[in-house]
Amino acid sequence: MADISYKRHIAKTVTWRLVGTIDTIILSWIITGDPFTGLKIGFAEVVTKMTLYYLHERVWFKINLSKEGEILESRKRHVAKTITWRCIGTMDTMLLAWLISGDPLMGLKIGFAEVVTKMILYYLHERAWYKINFGLLDRK
16 A cells, blocks of 8 residues: 555645745745745745655654654654754745845844744644644554
8 A cells, every 4th residue: 555644744744834934924024024025035935845844754754763663753753843844944944035135134034033933833733733644544
């Protein structure tokens, strides 16, 4: 039987990108004072972030943090995933914001502002998906 976890990871990628893009647009607009710059940064992230997020999900799916041979699904795992994703996501946001705004300081400001909002949103997203069985063959 085919591994249906790919469908789950694609669905998680799409839902997270929706949440993340809205957050990026709002923060970029507030920090730059320009709604169009916020939109440009937010929409530029869609492709890069969806690709990076999907790859992040696949790597974490392969990581086994339990001694018993089962994938550990716990708050600790979700915190660890939150931190690793935020590092990747922040670097991507800083680079895109810098390139789009033309100002490296703007990239840093937007990237650092996202750290707090995105970590909270990502953790809540992970907890919500933990309660959903979509794309799982068997949850123990």
